[in-house]
Amino acid sequence: MAPIATLYLCRHGETDLNRKLVLQGRGVNAPLNQIGRQQAALLGEWFKDIQVDVLCASTLMRAQQTAAEIRKQHPDAQYKEYPGICELDFGKREGYEFDESLDALLDKWNLDKDFDAKFEGGESPRDVENRALPTIAKIIESVPEGVSQPGVVAVIHGRLLRILLSSILCGNLHEMPAFSHSNTCVNVIHVYRADDAELQTIDNHEYQQQDPKLRANYPESPQRKLLDMYRFVPVKLNSTEHLKGFEVL
Numbered sequence: 385m386a387p388i389a390t391l392y393l394c395r396h397g398e399t400d401l402n403r404k405l406v407l408q409g410r411g412v413n414a415p416l417n418q419i420g421r422q423q424a425a426l427l428g429e430w431f432k433d434i435q436v437d438v439l440c441a442s443t444l445m446r447a448q449q450t451a452a453e454i455r456k457q458h459p460d461a462q463y464k465e466y467p468g469i470c471e472l473d474f475g476k477r478e479g480y481e482f483d484e485s486l487d488a489l490l491d492k493w494n495l496d497k498d499f500d501a502k503f504e505g506g507e508s509p510r511d512v513e514n515r516a517l518p519t520i521a522k523i524i525e526s527v528p529e530g531v532s533q534p535g536v537v538a539v540i541h542g543r544l545l546r547i548l549l550s551s552i553l554c555g556n557l558h559e560m561p562a563f564s565h566s567n568t569c570v571n572v573i574h575v576y577r578a579d580d581a582e583l584q585t586i587d588n589h590e591y592q593q594q595d596p597k598l599r600a601n602y603p604e605s606p607q608r609k610l611l612d613m614y615r616f617v618p619v620k621l622n623s624t625e626h627l628k629g630f631e632v633l
Contacts, residue, residue: 387574389524390435391616392537395545396446397423398567405482409506409543410473416449423568423627428453430570430626436461437534440523442470442541450568451539461537462528468519471541475506499557509557510605512547517610520548524575524614536575545571552616555604564622572620578613 397420401408408414416424427450436458441451443465455463477485485503492501493509502508520538527534540548546560549571553559 385576386533387576387617389527389534389536389575390619391524391573391575392431392434392436392535393545393548393571393573394427394450394537394539395542395565395567395569396444396450396539397421397427399446401479402567407474407477407480407482407486408471409478409541410444410470411475411478413445415445420446420567421449422630424450424453426626426630427568427570428455428457431537432457435533435535436537437531438462438523438527438536439539440464440466440469440537441539442544443467444470444541447539447541451537454537454539462526464526466519466523468515468522469538469540469544472509472512472543472547473505473507475503477503477506493557494561497558509543509547509560512544513551513557513605516544516548517551517608520552521611521614545569549618549621551605551608552611553618555608557605566622566624566627568627569622569624570620570626571618571622574617574619576615576617578615 397416399408399414399420400417401412401414403417403419431454436454439451439454439458439461440463441447448465451463455461489501489503492498499510500508502511523538524536527536542565545565546563547557549563550557550559552573
């Protein structure tokens, strides 16, 4: 059976702060650097022959600039920017280099499974899940009527990708460490209606079977129920095939 949509979750191109290992979340609005602009152009070229009906980005400059390269290839695609898919806010640590305080926070998330932990003035993974899942549902539902098997592209951020992929594919936030995210990576996900009788023929755990790290062995997040009307099947994760042969000078 054919999916009702194909969802492409992409990360923005590189910024100078990425290269310097500086925390840039929702509170830092950094532009792409020269490398990031080249990466974004290659990403846009990759989408040239792919059906794109809906294109969206966060309200942060690095995502907008990356999405602009895709818009060059698909000027007629419906376009909108959403604050709900901005990066996690790292609070008072925004703009500072990675250090032991970040390591400690990551340990709380990855080892202690404390998804409410956050820096002062910032957001937790659960906070982000709460705002991002309804936004993703809204984006999927924004497809113009009459479009068959639409392509839906969202240009977003690294930590947000970990949160979203863990939530929609595994049903919880426990698997965040398993989802890597290179700059301008593409995650291709088929979207099905959960009430479709033919769904039983679709193996939603293809990736979980290939990689034990992606098995969902934990209770489902309450927030995941916001997307219960859909079933998400991963096709390709953290793909950077568009960067093949790209050299950083």
